[in-house]
Amino acid sequence: MSENTEKSSSDVPIGPSSNEDNERDRPDGEALRLPSFVAGSGTLDRLVDTARDYARAAASDNTLKAYAKDWAHFARWCRMKGAEPLPPSPQMIGLYLADLASGAGSSPALSVSTIERRLSGLAWNYAQRGFTLDRKDRHIATLLAGIKRRHARPPVQKAAILAEDIRAMVAALPFDLRGLRDRAILLLGYAGGLRRSEIVSLDMHKDDTDDGGGWIEIMEKGALLTLNAKTGWREVEIGRGSSNQTCPVHALEHWLHFAKIDCGPVFVGTSRDGKRARNTRLNDKHIARLIKTCVLKAGLRPDLPDAERVKLYSGHSLRAGLASSAEVDERHVQKHLGHASAEMTRRYQRRRDRFRVNLTKAAGL
Template sequence: MTFPPGAVQDDEPDGNSFALPAHVAGSGSLDQLAETARDYARAATSENTLTAYARDWAHFTRWCRMKGTDPLPPAPEVIGLYLADLARGTARGPALAVSTIDRRLSGLCWNYAQRGLPLDRRDRHIAAVLAGIRRRHARPPVQKAAILAEDILAMTAILPHDLRGLRDRAILLLGYAGGLRRSEIVSLDLHKDDTPDSGGWVEIMAAGALLTLNAKTGWREVEIGRGSSDRTCPVHALAQWLHFARIDFGPIFVATSRDGTRALDRRLNDRHVARLVKRCVRDAGIRADLPEAERLALFSGHSLRAGLASAAEVDERYVQKQLGHASAEMTRRYQRRRDRFRVNLTKAAGL
């Protein structure tokens, strides 16, 4: 299927979506406000999500070229065929997971909306195909393994005591004790409003550290108390890193010089956390009973977050608050070891 002559095929979203209407005379101040509005609109979506949506659009436009059709304007019939192709798999690549297909569709909807061409994902050509894909191919979510207390101690023990080791030890302990997402860890600044790309800041107090985070679910505070010893204390590890890295302003977790003797002013990417977790799992011999490839696939940056939920033996609502979950059910998904039958409805019903 091809679209009428003159159909636009740009590869980038329309940058004029926040331009002045045609009947409004432009001026310096109004043009400046339009640019400000565009900046705020870009800030509404995280960089990682924007990157994923850009890849989704690139994949779809390439698929359209291969099939002899056009990506613009949006055609629900074509989108339905694209989703079916993703689900069946081909010799060029395996079938995608249902969650990935759903994400791809969200990426297309976002890209079309930026071009002023909304796509109705409830259209029968899309909704029926997606419902069939879910019914036939949906599987329970694959969860990453939790890093438990004994694991985190083994992982931090193998880190050297140089500048990089101090930084990575603070990342692991703070991420574990705070139940933090990897993006939340690396977006921390030392003080409020230190940098434009800050995702929160830290206050170190006598009893612990208070983190104020601008997370995906909104602003929240995370309280991290001091540990039972300096060796295992996340607050002590953070203070040690800040002291020896001579950081008194801006991003907390930054890159180091090639020789490892100086802290640079470049904020770490969140992928560093994932790589750090996998490297330490391997070097510390965590789950050494498994083949290395399977073992590394089992753990990720999210394993720190699942570790706190699984290991903290306190009332569930405190864990829920720390993780910033809206419901207890979401928190339970993170608890890899818990008494699932503590409440026995069979007995309670008289059987």
């Protein structure tokens, strides 16, 4: 019996189950149960449920969904090859990565970044099941290095929505209730450099809802957003704009006033006729659809066919647009976007600082 197998047999997960193999095949957040030597009680059972909630909160819903799909795909691939996904086998994982890169059969070859994300998903899933996946094992590391050398391509970046673009996009929106909401979403997302999930997770006040990811406070000089983001809690200051037509705080105030929102989610759905606000929080996919729709309405990049135009832009185009357009010290942009390093901020800057420093002339040429 392998060391990993012995370890998982002795360290019994928390949660009721009589089938150990089934327990190992589920992440810890779902397989939590009491140790076999502890008698159950109402209090302890409630603590098990609480522990499961905390375990599920260790990663975002989108990340958990992606990891679940990664595991399901790998488990299905293993069984088609006559193998089992548990315990981890570096040799089988190496073959799996080779299959993903080569695009054998009817499946298309995956990009290097997608393969690396799949590997991260497998490592996470193995950790949740009490195993350790050694990514430095030669069967994995050497093969992954070869895949990168042969198939790596420059990263594909979405186009930035610049200041003139965002003005054209909001001008294309109607002035009904839905238009007021979408105008506030675009301007707030742009000025705040917000992610899609951060926009839709906003509440009016702290602790308004269980699924909220932050709240707003509107002041005389602007709006203060407190966000529970990927890198932890941070505050984002959004100042008032130079005109009401493009001011994100003014747009937010208009939406809240006419939608009669004073508690709960800030951005909610509207009735089919666009005249009444509902109680349901918007999904982050709405932000992506809104951006693509407004790109077409505003006529951005008219030199390209519609299908290619919408592919150029995504939710991240708002963050990239702010980073590329704000003519301020890079440190302020880094703090505003919540980046841990200046290098990450520079990845978002599509047009700033190019050729500002000319080393050719500085070197005497």
